[in-house]
Amino acid sequence: MSSEATRGRLVHAAGQTPVCPALHTLTDARALVNGKTVGASQAELYLVEIHPGGEGLEDSHPGCEHGFFVLSGEGEAYVEGEHFALRPDDSLFIPKGARHSVRPTGGQSLKMIVFMAPHRT
Known part of the structure; x- marks a missing residue:
């Protein structure tokens, strides 16, 4: 039998209320996995x-x-002053503590999956 700690949890992005994170403008962020949505630690x-x-x-x-x-x-x-052009299917890794910024170009929204590990405290 599975305990609560070993159960999978499904989160549908459209069901999450978008928020504009701190230090962002014109941004919709939907939490998919974190302590509040699925109890991730x-x-x-x-x-x-x-x-x-x-x-x-x-x-x-x-x-x-x-x-x-x-x-x-x-x-x-x-990332730490180094420029990266972002296109679909690109993945950008940002080390702990590195200064970073991001913005869309080309007149379209930039849609991304964003991860942090371990979670912020």
Whole structure:
């Protein structure tokens, strides 16, 4: 028999209320995996859409690794001053504590899966 700790949990993105995260503009983020949605204790996973004119301002996460997987749209990111062009199917890894920012380019929204591990405290 499975206990609550070993049960899988399904989260449908459309059922999650979008929020605009701190240090972001014109951004919809839907929590898919975190402590509130599924009780995760080691990771966070979000569906994020940054709309034209929006951005994720420079930020860092000293206690966790971070990354993006681009689903649609194009954008650019900076990690510790290094420029990265983002296109669908690209994955960008951001080490613990690295200063980073991201924004859409090309007039379309930038839609990404964003992860953090371990979760932020």
